[in-house]
Amino acid sequence: MPHIDFASITQGVPQCPVCGNTDREPSTAPAGTISPYTRTIAEMVELEPEELLRRFPLWVCKSCTAAWHDPWFTTDFAETFYGYVCGQHFYGWAGLANWLKRKPVTFVATRSAIWQLLRDNIPGSLTYAELNCPNAGLMFAEADSRGGDEIRKVGLERLRELTRVYAKTSIFDRPSAAASAMRAREVNAQSAGFLVERTLLTEDSPYCWRRSCVQAGVGCHAYAQDFLFDRMLTLKRAEETGRRFDLVGSFVTLDHMPDPISLLKRLLTVGKRVILEVHGPGWTDLQHFYAFGNGFADQLTQLGATYRDLTAVSRAHGVPGPTNGSRFFILSTEDDLSWVPGTAAG
Incomplete structure (x- = not known):
């Protein structure tokens, strides 16, 4: 499989995607299970699934309490990945x-x-x-x-x-x-x-x-x-x-x-x-x-x-x-x- 550079498919997201606030703190929630989505991307970027998840830290908004990943995928990659690569619900x-x-x-x-x-x-x-x-x-x-x-x-x-x-x-x-x-x-x-x-x-x-x-x-x-x-x-x-x-x-x-x-x-x-x-x-x-x-x-x-x-x-x-x-x-x-x-x- 051709290697895909992690940095080329990710971008910083400093604002809460729910309310737009930038005041945040690291999440203390335990890491989730390793899903087919994580395994697929890990293989694409040649990382172990656990290491891949560590590169997507979770933050908690101090305003609305939503949690989100920063960095996250670029819109172009997300549309491809969720749209059809792993497009099955x-x-x-x-x-x-x-x-x-x-x-x-x-x-x-x-x-x-x-x-x-x-x-x-x-x-x-x-x-x-x-x-x-x-x-x-x-x-x-x-x-x-x-x-x-x-x-x-x-x-x-x-x-x-x-x-x-x-x-x-x-x-x-x-x-x-x-x-x-x-x-x-x-x-x-x-x-x-x-x-x-x-x-x-x-x-x-x-x-x-x-x-x-x-x-x-x-x-x-x-x-x-x-x-x-x-x-x-x-x-x-x-x-x-x-x-x-x-x-x-x-x-x-x-x-x-x-x-x-x-x-x-x-x-x-x-x-x-x-x-x-x-x-x-x-x-x-x-x-x-x-x-x-x-x-x-x-x-x-x-x-x-x-x-x-x-x-x-x-x-x-x-x-x-x-x-x-x-x-x-x-x-x-x-x-x-x-x-x-x-x-x-x-």
């Missing part, structure tokens, strides 16, 4: 596989618990959108509520068929992909269920898996479109057309964006309510440039939003197994969220 694909197999895991159960909270406390149906990753949010729980076994059967058939079409056969069999889409749409009526007019919003970022997130030749967006979601729409287009949703979900996505607070403001513009999943403080592996700190809730208040912490709700699902340390919030500038039981409003 293992978390989302594993979630899809476990759901299709009806395997009881905490990843799926946490979302089901949040979906149930919404269903129990909001009458009628909600127009719904989710940002970027189609396999990380509420769609599995929604599908279960509309006939999970039959929808899983279609989902497994769709995955097998798209894998065959895109990974193992020639372009002449691509009409099969169209037939698969039609069968998927038959079980995915736009107006059926609790979460309706299901829209996958997209927003590019150099730190996030994008259209190259594939498994066995099948892209996650291609798989989800027509099956879990009714349509795809860029966030920018939703803003330009004045599109509004009763609920917008952002699961393990916000902290992969270069300007997260500005993005959160935009989500609050297109959504009456926003549900967030963010990684816990101290996340230090090279999969993430930064992590929100314990002061993140204060930033939600500064946006003029009412919020509730749903972390305890997400974990009250009865499925054994470790959590990944994520925190869940619901926030709104229009809804006072007084219907959310058992949590204090922020």
Whole structure:
């Protein structure tokens, strides 16, 4: 493998990527596990993984308590590395596989618990959108509520068929992909269920898996479109057309964006309510440039939003197994969220 110079793919980042503050201190959080991302980059720059992590020290912002790496990758390298070199979101694909197999895991159960909270406390149906990753949010729980076994059967058939079409056969069999889409749409009526007019919003970022997130030749967006979601729409287009949703979900996505607070403001513009999943403080592996700190809730208040912490709700699902340390919030500038039981409003 050709050697890549470490200095050529990194740059200094003296400012907190969340709030812009430069007043900081070294993090005392323990180093994270060695992930496939770290191993890949270590091989590229010919360093041991532990030494590579030492070259990306973690700093804590004294203003908002976010933690970030300085130095970090250049934008050009990040777009290449996260865009397609390591462009597969293992978390989302594993979630899809476990759901299709009806395997009881905490990843799926946490979302089901949040979906149930919404269903129990909001009458009628909600127009719904989710940002970027189609396999990380509420769609599995929604599908279960509309006939999970039959929808899983279609989902497994769709995955097998798209894998065959895109990974193992020639372009002449691509009409099969169209037939698969039609069968998927038959079980995915736009107006059926609790979460309706299901829209996958997209927003590019150099730190996030994008259209190259594939498994066995099948892209996650291609798989989800027509099956879990009714349509795809860029966030920018939703803003330009004045599109509004009763609920917008952002699961393990916000902290992969270069300007997260500005993005959160935009989500609050297109959504009456926003549900967030963010990684816990101290996340230090090279999969993430930064992590929100314990002061993140204060930033939600500064946006003029009412919020509730749903972390305890997400974990009250009865499925054994470790959590990944994520925190869940619901926030709104229009809804006072007084219907959310058992949590204090922020």
